[in-house]
Amino acid sequence: MTPIPTSDNGSHARPGTQLDRVAAPPATILLCGARLLDPRAGIDQKADLLVRQGRIAEVGDELAPPDGAELVDAGGLHAFPGFVDPHVHLRTPGREDEEDIDSGTRAAAAGGFCAILAQPNTDPAVDSAPVLRSLRERARAEARIPTGFLAAITVSRRGEQLTEMAELAAVGAVGFTDDGSPVASAGVLRQALQYQRLAGRPLVLHAEDPSLSGHGVMHEGAMSALLGLTGIPSAAESTMVARDCALAAYEDGFIHVQHISARESVDAIERAKAVGTKVTCEVSPHHLLLTDEAVRSLHSNMKMNPPLRSEDDRRALIEGLRSGTIDCVATDHAPHAREEKEEPFELAPMGVTGLETAFAALHTGLVLPGVIDLGILVGRMTAGGEPFGVPAPSLAPGSPANVCLADLDADWDVGEAGYESRSTNCAFDGRRLTGRVRMTIADGAVAYRERSFALGAVA
Amino acid sequence: MRRHLLSVDDLSRADIERILGRAESFAEVSGREIKKVPTLRGRTVINLFYEASTRTSSSFELAAKRLSADFVSVKSSGSAVEKGESLKDTAQTLSAYDPAAIVIRSPQAGAAALVARWTRASVINAGDGKHEHPTQALLDLYTLRRRAGSLDGLRIWIVGDVLHSRVARSNILAFTRMGCEVTVCGPPTLIPREIEALDCEVRYTLDELGEADAVYALRMQRERMTGSFVPSLREYAAQYQIDGRRLGPGQLLMHPGPVNRGVELAAEVIDSPQALITEQVESGVVVRMAVLYELLAGGGAPSAARVPAEAEEPQPA
Numbered sequence: 001m002t003p004i005p006t007s008d009n010g011s012h013a014r015p016g017t018q019l020d021r022v023a024a025p026p027a028t029i030l031l032c033g034a035r036l037l038d039p040r041a042g043i044d045q046k047a048d049l050l051v052r053q054g055r056i057a058e059v060g061d062e063l064a065p066p067d068g069a070e071l072v073d074a075g076g077l078h079a080f081p082g083f084v085d086p087h088v089h090l091r092t093p094g095r096e097d098e099e100d101i102d103s104g105t106r107a108a109a110a111g112g113f114c115a116i117l118a119q120p121n122t123d124p125a126v127d128s129a130p131v132l133r134s135l136r137e138r139a140r141a142e143a144r145i146p147t148g149f150l151a152a153i154t155v156s157r158r159g160e161q162l163t164e165m166a167e168l169a170a171v172g173a174v175g176f177t178d179d180g181s182p183v184a185s186a187g188v189l190r191q192a193l194q195y196q197r198l199a200g201r202p203l204v205l206h207a208e209d210p211s212l213s214g215h216g217v218m219h220e221g222a223m224s225a226l227l228g229l230t231g232i233p234s235a236a237e238s239t240m241v242a243r244d245c246a247l248a249a250y251e252d253g254f255i256h257v258q259h260i261s262a263r264e265s266v267d268a269i270e271r272a273k274a275v276g277t278k279v280t281c282e283v284s285p286h287h288l289l290l291t292d293e294a295v296r297s298l299h300s301n302m303k304m305n306p307p308l309r310s311e312d313d314r315r316a317l318i319e320g321l322r323s324g325t326i327d328c329v330a331t332d333h334a335p336h337a338r339e340e341k342e343e344p345f346e347l348a349p350m351g352v353t354g355l356e357t358a359f360a361a362l363h364t365g366l367v368l369p370g371v372i373d374l375g376i377l378v379g380r381m382t383a384g385g386e387p388f389g390v391p392a393p394s395l396a397p398g399s400p401a402n403v404c405l406a407d408l409d410a411d412w413d414v415g416e417a418g419y420e421s422r423s424t425n426c427a428f429d430g431r432r433l434t435g436r437v438r439m440t441i442a443d444g445a446v447a448y449r450e451r452s453f454a455l456g457a458v459a
Numbered sequence: 460m461r462r463h464l465l466s467v468d469d470l471s472r473a474d475i476e477r478i479l480g481r482a483e484s485f486a487e488v489s490g491r492e493i494k495k496v497p498t499l500r501g502r503t504v505i506n507l508f509y510e511a512s513t514r515t516s517s518s519f520e521l522a523a524k525r526l527s528a529d530f531v532s533v534k535s536s537g538s539a540v541e542k543g544e545s546l547k548d549t550a551q552t553l554s555a556y557d558p559a560a561i562v563i564r565s566p567q568a569g570a571a572a573l574v575a576r577w578t579r580a581s582v583i584n585a586g587d588g589k590h591e592h593p594t595q596a597l598l599d600l601y602t603l604r605r606r607a608g609s610l611d612g613l614r615i616w617i618v619g620d621v622l623h624s625r626v627a628r629s630n631i632l633a634f635t636r637m638g639c640e641v642t643v644c645g646p647p648t649l650i651p652r653e654i655e656a657l658d659c660e661v662r663y664t665l666d667e668l669g670e671a672d673a674v675y676a677l678r679m680q681r682e683r684m685t686g687s688f689v690p691s692l693r694e695y696a697a698q699y700q701i702d703g704r705r706l707g708p709g710q711l712l713m714h715p716g717p718v719n720r721g722v723e724l725a726a727e728v729i730d731s732p733q734a735l736i737t738e739q740v741e742s743g744v745v746v747r748m749a750v751l752y753e754l755l756a757g758g759g760a761p762s763a764a765r766v767p768a769e770a771e772e773p774q775p776a
Binding site: 222228298344 | 545546567568569570572573587590591625651652653655656657
């Protein structure tokens with residue numbers, strides 16, 4: 001168990017958030033000659049970075065390795081603070097054939113993540129203290145990186161009766177969400193916001209008006225008209241974002257809006273923040289990089305909820321990420337069994353995996369063409385824990401060692417060498433990306449080494 | 460030569476002209492006492508139908524048989540599909556019989572394209588969900604061209620439930636590709652948002668129907684008649700039914716069948732000489748013969764052993 005103190009910037013959550021992982025020996029490693037980039041700490045320099053006993057000990061030129069330290073030649077590589085993903089589906093309990101805590105956290109570490117938060121839409125749902133306790137116990141036996149668990153807002157995520165949120169918070173729920181489904185009733189959400197004064201964790205909202213989204217399977221627009229597929233209008237999301245923000249303001253609660261996909265949702269968040277509503281939000285790599293044009297192929301790896309939207313929506317999301325209206329990147333990593341994704345588009349389940357490709361895809365699609373600055377991307381990929389009281393990792397001396405070491409010149413073909421995840425339904429499957437994570441240090445211990453890189457490391 | 464027919468979008472104007480031209484020559488054969496040609500002798504065509512169908516399945520069967528192909532029909536009821544076999548397993552099972560073509564009708568968009576990934580056979584989309592029905596569009600082009608002489612510049616109104624219609628989508632693509640001007644008309648709840656992107660005009664009333672050279676009425680499915688799409692059947696018929704007052708002299712009338720008499724069409728127009736509805740059904744066989752010929756025996760002609768030289772052009776058997 002790793003207690004993480006509450007960050008004092010940007011977080012409305014109370015202290016006590018707890019993330020779990022397998023006990024691992026603290027590392028002592030000297031990364032030699034990496035380009036260090038941590039915009040929050042104001043670090044942007046080529047230097048050595050010394051990790052001693054699991055903490056960042058020193059940053060500087062030509063550091064001397066302590067006895068027994070592993071030396072890593074990081075020349076030509078970049079070192080960032082490790083990424084934090086607030087939106088991962090580990091499919092445990094219930095669908096361990098799609099993902100389990102071991103494989104999911106291995107995939108996360110391979111993507112440079114040093115902490116993740118898992119969603120509670122499992123079978124059974126995480127809606128009672130015993131389920132949450134048993135999950136945390138499994139994470140202490142299996143998780144390669146610190147892993148937190150959200151619990152459901154309502155029993156069985158049916159949107160009717162509140163879960164025992166106070167007990168769940170005491171047992172370690174990092175937040176509450178019915179993700180996969182909205183809290184459709186405004187009255188129920190209002191009660192949850194009132195009860196938040198007791199439970200004290202963020203309410204994490206999947207914004208979707210089911211009477212507008214109906215049986216839709218893709219974005220409503222010219223492409224859905226061409227394909228004859230039932231559309232999900234942008235307004236199904238944006239009207240709900242506006243409603244949720246209004247209720248949060250009225251009850252003085254704090255909410256985190258998941259995976260926003262539409263321009264109007266960005267606008268609604270911006271307006272809410274401008275009047276002081278305590279709201280944060282996230283965006284996924286696939287919504288930042290792909291549009292409904294990709295659905296033309298009718299490939300089920302282009303099917304997710306919310307759906308890929310228009311180019312205009314995509315631009316608004318990028319602008320929101322740049323301006324800070326959107327606080328963080330979240331993968332919404334959603335593994336599905338191969339036989340389910342091989343069904344025709346309308347029958348295939350919604351969701352794509354993304355932990356292993358998030359950074360590389362965004363680096364390739366946004367940073368290399370000059371759309372977004374590398375520092376901003378790193379800032380948004382490390383901020384995912386802040387709404388939950390999990391501080392953003394830092395390269396500043398004294399911090400717990402959370403480091404992503406990446407080769408920004410390396411090209412690779414997604415899926416060519418398989419996946420760490422148990423599932424293969426990656427939105428970027430088959431694409432050539434530039435930028436490869438070589439090594440991840442999570443909470444003081446080495447969590448991932450790319451094979452070829454491990455061979456090159458000097459003991 | 461292409462291997463599959465999955466979407467009208469796969470076809471250039473020249474491809475369409477060639478298929479329609481070949482259908483004309485098959486029509487000549489169909490007029491003879493013995494309607495068979497040996498073109499596909501020894502080859503197998505499989506119909507795989509996951510939805511009820513009368514016209515499409517029977518016309519594909521007749522088309523395959525008149526080309527002398529062996530023909531097998533698989534329907535979802537009474538097959539392994541009922542036992543929960545996946546589309547992939549069914550496709551691979553049928554492919555093991557080495558068919559030349561699989562004709563598939565499915566309630567899901569993209570099903571034909573998926574099957575094409577899993578088989579060596581040519582795949583013909585006989586309707587996939589609300590997506591497309593390319594052979595219907597081809598037979599409609601064929602029928603209209605026969606009556607009107609030329610398609611270029613014809614103004615066509617497609618009237619009714621465009622939202623749920625694969626016929627509408629394929630026909631908008633096909634008519635515009637052949638140089639027609641297409642207008643879609645129906646209740647705003649049944650016209651897809653941004654359908655204009657397919658190069659058609661949108662109207663919500665029949666006020667300007669008079670400008671049309673041909674009116675293509677769509678079937679109003681019974682389950683859409685109630686509920687929130689239209690307030691009532693009565694109101695739908697009052698606003699959108701094509702009847703003797705609305706259909707002007709000289710305007711042609713088409714419908715993919717089966718017709719709901721008294722709903723989208725009044726009885727007097729169905730039985731009028733302006734209606735091409737029966738001719739559309741007749742055209743179904745020769746156009747599907749032409750499609751099978753195009754994919755299995757045309758252009759990139761298979762070995763001479765399979766296609767006798769004299770069968771390059773249709774000959775009576």
